[in-house]
Amino acid sequence: MENLISLVNKLQRACTALGDHGEASSLPTLWDSLPSIAVVGGQSSGKSSVLESIVGKDFLPRGSGIVTRRPLVLQLHKIDQGKEYAEFLHLPSKKFYDFAAVRKEISDETDREMGQTKQISSVPIHLSIYSPNVVNLTLVDLPGLTKVAIDGQSESIVQEIEDMLRAYIQKPNCIILAISPANQDLATSDAIKMSREVDPTGERTIGVLTKIDLMDKGTDAVDILEGKSYRLKFPWVGVVNRSQQDINKQVDMTSARRREREYFSNSRDYKHLAPRMGSEYLAKMLSKHLEGVIKSRIPGIQSLISKTVADLEAELSHLGKPISTDAGGKLLLIMDICRAFDQIYKEHLNGMRSGGDKIYHVFERQLPAALKKLQFEQQLSMENIKKLITEADGYQPHLIAPEQGYRHIIESSLITIKGPAEASVNAVDIILKELVRKAISETMELKQYPSLRKEVEGAANESLERMKKESRKATLMLVDMECCYLTADFFRNLPQEFERGGNPTQSIFDRYNDSYLRRIGATVLQYVNMVLAGLVNSVPKSVVHCQVREAKRSLLDHFFAELGRRTPIQLSKLLDEDPAIMERRSSLAKRLELYKSAQMEISSVSCLYFRNKISGLAYQ
């Protein structure tokens, strides 16, 4: 079981080192879930005397007015043998064998945080005492409650102390050691008043009555100590500490403890209560009680820690990786983020995310529909055919077939295909740019860097613009190619005029009659339709080759090349993360470190505990 108290001691030290003092903040607090004993009482009620009696050493600063201005987390570690010594968390490599130096260091460390003001702070000082004469125990000494501010203190100090104490003792895991002097009316005890406020049933309050030896003659504390005048769940413990005179005379703690024992066992009034009175009994009882409380809370703490670790990890991953300080690290981070974006972009095109299917729609519906809409009415009207044929014939009318005329009519028809072809290029470009917007917003890593986000989006769109130009050139070239070379086979296979029953010696002028021109129009339409059937397949190929495939292959290539030429300052500007996010990430990371180490500590201790239990060595 001793392991359990040292475990909590360790965790409390880790909490302080990593800035978790249990104060209200947006971060989860481990401190609050750890059971601890807080010492509360009015000024001069005997708090310091009780603590020193428990430890068996003079080590606390004494003086008039407010002496304790920061919580003192006092961890007592029992050692088997050797010289007793103290250690502060803020001076890890220094062992204090002289307890007068411990007292001085507490004052000095208080002043370091607060200056020599008389104000208070909730940042605790951690002091560990290792001694064969102590029991394993952790106590938190808090400033004494006061009614009036003294010189040099603001009027608000009274309230501030009350608030700080309340913040500690209202937490359900806090055991309240309420110190009340017996020579004052219990009804006016600050400790009882405050503990009753936060723990009305007295479930977690342990009442300690000091200064029993100073009670007026003829009065005694038997009713209180027997729980008759003020009942708490745990029996009251009476103590007799050193008087001021004893302190002045430097009465040592061993004699003081002996005198206290004698006081109770020899007193007619308290003899029957003697076995459960005195500071030695108090220390043992507190240690046992604390162990019990820790043991009962361990499973709850473990599940709370697991949940908090998961929550912290989720928030950290949402915030993204921290920024490296060197230029290389920054470049690497930018590249990583860009790659994450690129991957998401590709997934859209590859069908793993939505949106890429719209491109197929362009090829499957939009382009064929647009090509179908081309009626070539104007190009294949009688007048146009006649005009183009006569123009092509020039001064000498064609003899067998109007070769040049055909070419001109076909060319003027094919040229109109450029419109739908170009529209496909534009439609795919719009889709590709829309997917850039989508992928940008889906790249979590980009969320925290607005400048990088803007640049990546700009660079991707610039690349798409370049690809669109290339695609336009290549796709229109397909149409141009159709215009500049006609498939000769098609015409070779056409039946000749005379094969159709025509008369080759027919007057040239008759050859421009309607039926002749209509036949030419029908032949041209047949050819153009054959070309369209080919282009409806080759335009998508060109568009995919120049735009879609290139977007997948090299969307950010230009940006990467240009990044390599940027100065460290320019790279930093790209990663101009919101300072609030940076701060939040670092606090979350620290808290996660705390929770993870707590998780390891607890699981190793509870494993050991259960192993011992199974092997019958359980320390109950």
Ligand SMILES: Nc1nc2c(ncn2[C@@H]2O[C@H](COP(=O)(O)OP(=O)(O)OP(=O)(O)O)[C@@H](O)[C@H]2O)c(=O)[nH]1
């Ligand atoms: N005779 C006698 N004197 C006591 C007892 N407990 C404390 N005192 C004296 O009461 C005075 C105040 O005791 P402290 O232990 O300093 O009280 P405190 O609550 O820590 O006081 P502050 O830190 O000023 O709030 C000292 O002079 C102690 O010697 C006791 O049980 N009997």
